[in-house]
Amino acid sequence: MNRLKNKKFIDKIITFFIIIVAYVVTDVLNNMGMVPSLISGLLVSFCTYSIIAVALNLVVGISGELSLGHAGFMCIGAFSSAIFTRYMKFLGVENIYIFIIAIIIGALVSALFGFLIGIPVLRLKGDYLAIVTLAFGEIIKNIFNAIYLGYDENGFHVTLKSASALKLKEGGFFIIKGPQGITGAPRYSTFLIATILLFICVFVIYNLIDQKTGRAIMALRDNRIAGESIGLNVTKYKLIAFTISAAFAGIAGVLYAHNFHTLTASTKNFGYNMSITILVFVVLGGMGNIRGSIISVVVLTILPEILRGLEGYRMLIYAIVLIVVMIFTNSPFVINYRKNLKLKFNKAKGVKHE
């Protein structure tokens, strides 16, 4: 037991160490101008995607439920925080504290939605959860695509119809302009803040896994009925995992929103494809493996940039790799074959089978 604990502890330390070293090295190199502009432009994205991949890993890997709507939570975090910062910018307040408040807003709003959507949905199993979260992601994307939000001397105006239906007075401005989204949200996201947020995210999730709550979540993943029979409340624990995951997805959204000048809820940003891309990060990094998620984000984000010539084949390769990895790691035939191979190998080496 002690050895196991030690091993886990070392595992955690290694992950934190990797994040810190990666940050310091990249930052120093960046200041010296030795990082190619291609990669230095991606630094915040690395952290953003790492956070959401780790968050999704909590649901898929640790809790064993498939969510295809995490881009939706990211979208909620992005828009709720950007509405706030954009409004503050209009009032002339722009500083780091505003961004910290924005991060908290993004996380809380997203967590709230995670909680609300989780209550009815987490009573369902497996495939249903996947399809409902997918539906949820699409609903969110559609709503942010259709909504118009403006502000003038009479306060906030909201409509789903058109820009002119808002009837903004002179001196008012649009916060969300339908499909054009939010323009001019301040660009607060820096590599340092993004790394700190990633660090916090990894820290919280590691701690969760190590505690009673996390063990209960994993027990329910491994055998729901057995867990229930010893008195674990399935909905409660699944909901905890889902809500925390949604909160971090929201934080990733905040980073995303404040990394670019414009924020739109297009299919490319927050649609189904985005959710799938995040899922690919998680699956290829190893389900349940936090460090793996981060590494796979970095590798899979850099690779297509380097292999520009293969751009057209990128998603095709992803798809094939996804299928092959799933079959190789989960097929009963392949698992048996690998076991036999190992046994043979051990016999050949003269190792006794334990």
Next chain:
Amino acid sequence: MSFIVNLVNGISLGSVYAIIALGYTMVYGIAKMLNFAHGDVIMIGGYITFVFMTDMGISPILATFLAAICCTVIGVLVENIAYRPLRGANSLSVLITAIGVSYFLQNIALLIFGPNTKSFRSVVPFSAVKFFDGKLIVSGESIVTIVVCIIIMILLTLFINKTKLGVAMLAVSEDRGASILMGINVNKTIALTFAIGSFLAGIAGVLLCSAYPTLTPTTGAMPGIKAFVAAVIGGIGSISGAFFGGILLGVLEILSRAYISSQLSDAIVFSLLIIMLSVKPQGLLGKMNIEKV
């Protein structure tokens, strides 16, 4: 009168959803897996028909039939290569594999046919029919779609209840272990289910593209997801459930597009799913399964 026009359009779109939903519901009932790639088989069916009709000049009906055959082959191949090795694995890995297959089909289509939208020529030979002195105009596509849907429903119900293969399918969906003991070849039965589902998807693809004549590699994704929603609402595993779920969803989508907001119609459709699942998780006509240890 415009309400009735919308209603007819809704039923027509719903019929397409119902045909697609049949594939989902049968595969789910028998193989206990959500075949995410089903929607993309629709798109493949559309492209193959397009190629047959436009590039080779084959007559529309023959082209549709050939495309459906091609889809059947693709469906069975996918089942053999990607899903069969994972039989007995946990459902999460099967689902992720299905997503992988869906992406694979989309990107293959993207590489072969390019990202540009193809304008699909309708396969329906006759033009719109007028009722009530031209007050109510129903397009030929709508009529054909609804008729085809009803024919498929009747044939499929007969097939499943009256033939040996159909009864075998029912048996496998009821209890896989027991049906192996009774001498049913489960692998063949599942392959047959995929074959029928994909054949129907091919036909649905042609009907869908005839009514909405734009064809891109992602054409099938949304209708596929909505058809699954229809299957869930109707009660997964139930054929009549797929039919009613599909019609309900199609009508709801068209009416909300016409009277509420075109941008929010998808959101409304998906909200129905969430409400349905929180109120009656087994769907309109589905059976409640209580898990036993």
